[in-house]
Amino acid sequence: MIVGDDSFHCSEVVAKYTQEMRRMGLEMLELLCEGLGLDPKYCSGGLSESPLLLAHHYPPCPEPSLTLGAPKHRDPNLVTILLQEKDINALQVFKDGEWIVVEPIPYAFVVNIGLMLQVISNGRLIGAEHRVVTNSEFARTTVAYFIRPTSKQIIEPAKSLISSGARPIYRSIVFEEFLKNFMIKGADIEQELLFLTWASEYHCRYLPFRSKLEDHRTVKGEGKRAVKIQASESDKVASARLVSRSHKISTETFWRPLWGRAANPNGDHKEHGGTAKHQKQRIAFVVSPFRGGAVLVCAAVRWCSDGASFLPEEEEDAGINGCATSDYFLFNHLLSSFSFNQHPLETRLQR
Numbered sequence: 001m002i003v004g005d006d007s008f009h010c011s012e013v014v015a016k017y018t019q020e021m022r023r024m025g026l027e028m029l030e031l032l033c034e035g036l037g038l039d040p041k042y043c044s045g046g047l048s049e050s051p052l053l054l055a056h057h058y059p060p061c062p063e064p065s066l067t068l069g070a071p072k073h074r075d076p077n078l079v080t081i082l083l084q085e086k087d088i089n090a091l092q093v094f095k096d097g098e099w100i101v102v103e104p105i106p107y108a109f110v111v112n113i114g115l116m117l118q119v120i121s122n123g124r125l126i127g128a129e130h131r132v133v134t135n136s137e138f139a140r141t142t143v144a145y146f147i148r149p150t151s152k153q154i155i156e157p158a159k160s161l162i163s164s165g166a167r168p169i170y171r172s173i174v175f176e177e178f179l180k181n182f183m184i185k186g187a188d189i190e191q192e193l194l195f196l197t198w199a200s201e202y203h204c205r206y207l208p209f210r211s212k213l214e215d216h217r218t219v220k221g222e223g224k225r226a227v228k229i230q231a232s233e234s235d236k237v238a239s240a241r242l243v244s245r246s247h248k249i250s251t252e253t254f255w256r257p258l259w260g261r262a263a264n265p266n267g268d269h270k271e272h273g274g275t276a277k278h279q280k281q282r283i284a285f286v287v288s289p290f291r292g293g294a295v296l297v298c299a300a301v302r303w304c305s306d307g308a309s310f311l312p313e314e315e316e317d318a319g320i321n322g323c324a325t326s327d328y329f330l331f332n333h334l335l336s337s338f339s340f341n342q343h344p345l346e347t348r349l350q351r
């Protein structure tokens, strides 16, 4: 499916939006670095050169008590700038032992600190733990702009933040290595933080982790597929990047389990399922046609329960071949509704 025709305006909207996001994001990072006592440009360059724009589409969910739109996680990047749809309360942040709704404020973004900034700041900044709940009445679309390092970038605590003789809290890690781990265990924050700490611990824990995957595979019979899908996912990102060089916008759609597991709001997602049978996410890549542009991923979650799809099978199959045009219109509409000319961006940091 090609969506780059004039009537669609997607490329224009995405280009403008991502340029503004990049500008604002870098300004914000400079302020954060300055606040940490680092060179304001510390996070410029490789640490922030591989941004990603991710559009989520959450259709109404027939059973909100059974599943989450996105399980509890911290973002795998430096900073996220999130545009929420107005009037729908779905994003929640975990603070002081409870889940607090992050209400959408018109013409304002939600900014999350991600895990990579947690590492760089050696724990002075902590990634926001958040999740998305569902509702049975309204569909919701959001657009997240992730400021991310390039895949080969080494992430480590800034040297000047480590007092002499002290050991940094986190080890150095290559971003793509971290990301690979995150895509499999993203909802498991404790595991994720362990992975970021010392190599020796990582090596001892790596084997049990492998066997956990094996268990998952044997018990659920789906793990193998989940792993395969991870692999093909990075292939798609790579091919999407290739397409971007020819300045075309194209989409490809496939299904993947939501971060390899289902999740429900009561927190027992491991018991609830953990296989592609329960929850699937439809992903389509759209490539924005400008330098330094983000690969745009449009995700639509479909709800299933105990292996029985809520949607007719044939509709599900149709989804594999092409993302519904209506999903893109929703996304386009949301981005267009944010007019940068009318609402010049200001960066205001609040505690």
Ligand SMILES: O=C(O)CCC(=O)C(=O)O
Residues within 6 Å of the ligand: 054, 056, 070, 075, 082, 084, 090, 091, 130, 132, 142, 144
């Ligand atoms: O859709 C949302 O409100 C949040 C999405 C999110 O947490 C993410 O993309 O990391």
Ligand SMILES: [Fe+2]
Residues within 6 Å of the ligand: 073, 074, 075, 080, 130
């Ligand atoms: Fe997130």
